[in-house]
Amino acid sequence: MKTNEQFTGILRRFCPDSNIRSVEPFGNGHINDTLKVITDNGDGPYILQRINHHIFTDVDMLQNNIRIVTSHIRGKLLERGETDLDRKVLSFLPASDGRYYCCEGGDFWRLCRFIPRSRSYETITSQLARQAGKAFGDFQAMLADIPEGVLGETIPNFHNMEFRLRQFREALHNNIAHRADETRALICEIENRADAMCLQEKLYREGQLKKRINHCDTKVNNVLFDEDGSVLCVIDLDTVMPGFVLSDIGDFIRTGANNGAEDDENLANVSLNMEIFKAYTEGYMETAQIFLTPLEIRLLPYGGRLLTYMQTVRFLTDYLNGDTYYKTHRPGHNLQRASAQFKLLESLEAHAGEMESFMNKWL
Ligand code: ADP
Ligand code: GN1
Numbered sequence: 176m177k178t179n180e181q182f183t184g185i186l187r188r189f190c191p192d193s194n195i196r197s198v199e200p201f202g203n204g205h206i207n208d209t210l211k212v213i214t215d216n217g218d219g220p221y222i223l224q225r226i227n228h229h230i231f232t233d234v235d236m237l238q239n240n241i242r243i244v245t246s247h248i249r250g251k252l253l254e255r256g257e258t259d260l261d262r263k264v265l266s267f268l269p270a271s272d273g274r275y276y277c278c279e280g281g282d283f284w285r286l287c288r289f290i291p292r293s294r295s296y297e298t299i300t301s302q303l304a305r306q307a308g309k310a311f312g313d314f315q316a317m318l319a320d321i322p323e324g325v326l327g328e329t330i331p332n333f334h335n336m337e338f339r340l341r342q343f344r345e346a347l348h349n350n351i352a353h354r355a356d357e358t359r360a361l362i363c364e365i366e367n368r369a370d371a372m373c374l375q376e377k378l379y380r381e382g383q384l385k386k387r388i389n390h391c392d393t394k395v396n397n398v399l400f401d402e403d404g405s406v407l408c409v410i411d412l413d414t415v416m417p418g419f420v421l422s423d424i425g426d427f428i429r430t431g432a433n434n435g436a437e438d439d440e441n442l443a444n445v446s447l448n449m450e451i452f453k454a455y456t457e458g459y460m461e462t463a464q465i466f467l468t469p470l471e472i473r474l475l476p477y478g479g480r481l482l483t484y485m486q487t488v489r490f491l492t493d494y495l496n497g498d499t500y501y502k503t504h505r506p507g508h509n510l511q512r513a514s515a516q517f518k519l520l521e522s523l524e525a526h527a528g529e530m531e532s533f534m535n536k537w538l
């Protein structure tokens with residue numbers, strides 16, 4: 176942990192006259208280091224984040240994307256006549272050189288205004304799922320008119336299934352950690368579904384599906400709520416980028432509509448929570464229906480299977496590579512995660528008909 180003096184040095188790159196009163200870790204994010212900073216000057220509080228530049232290697236592109244996205248959303252909210260804008264969209268501060276980040280001692284930092292009287296939730300309920308669905312759908316709707324090519328891919332091919340399968344097959348071929356033999360059964364299950372799971376890329380090549388701007392990390396803890404339970408805004412904008420549209424419903428189904436944990440060791444706990452799926456989908460369709468095509472609407476339940484399959488592949492790939500990407504907390508953690516995700520996938524497959532029928536009211 177840095178000293179207050181070191182943090183003051185970083186803060187002053189953005190706010191030259193500020194003095195730190197306190198700085199403390201904040202939230203439960205897994206990617207960046209998030210700190211809440213209180214100053215003595217009557218400005219702030221702020222959220223100071225160290226950007227994980229090993230994962231987001233092009234910090235300049237990342238912060239440029241975020242600047243475009245936040246100012247675009249601010250414009251949309253103004254057009255709608257919304258008030259209290261400073262609590263409805265994140266505001267980042269420029270550093271003294273005009274860039275929206277600074278580099279100190281090899282680390283990259285950004286500063287954002289702390290949104291007062293806001294909170295995020297780690298545990299899901301139907302009520303929160305509905306609200307989050309509305310918020311993520313509206314987020315995509317507001318960004319739908321950003322022209323192609325304006326935002327970069329902060330992690331290239333992030334949710335591209337063909338690319339993730341190539342990485343998986345390469346890991347299997349190299350078998351660097353000698354773990355391929357013990358995972359044969361799961362490898363077979365992955366290969367059996369590989370073609371079917373690359374449908375988005377195929378439809379895109381055929382011109383039936385277009386790329387859209389997606390959030391790509393649609394967990395409930397990436398939504399800030401007001402004291403009365405209404406949504407303030409969507410946060411954690413690092414993975415906002417162009418890609419395939421099923422990401423933003425798929426990853427919520429994967430993370431929210433699971434009766435167990437992402438890495439549950441007791442696979443009996445893991446199954447689809449149909450109520451959460453329905454609540455999220457209804458919320459999402461309220462705001463996303465205006466831009467989704469009938470084909471995309473029909474594919475939304477497939478999105479849940481796709482993102483769950485993709486995460487099975489990503490965890491197993493990391494296991495085969497000897498655990499180099501995801502932080503692991505116990506031996507075999509990535510394999511347990513992959514197995515739990517696969518169990519969820521089987522449950523989603525078993526409920527596919529019911530989920531697809533649920534979409535009929537929007538078709
Ligand atoms: P990570 O990429 O590590 O998940 P996030 O940007 O999601 O980081 O931030 C982690 C947590 O910090 C959030 O879940 C939220 O609780 C809190 N947080 C982030 N930004 C703000 C903000 N501007 N105002 C209030 N709380 C925030
Ligand atoms: C990573 O750490 P977290 O939950 O914010 C990952 C996601 C995965 C998720 C799996 C940039 O996000 O894509 O779905 O782990 N983020 C990145 O838990 O790789």
Ligand code: MG
Nearest residue numbers: 204396397411
């Ligand atoms: Mg987050």
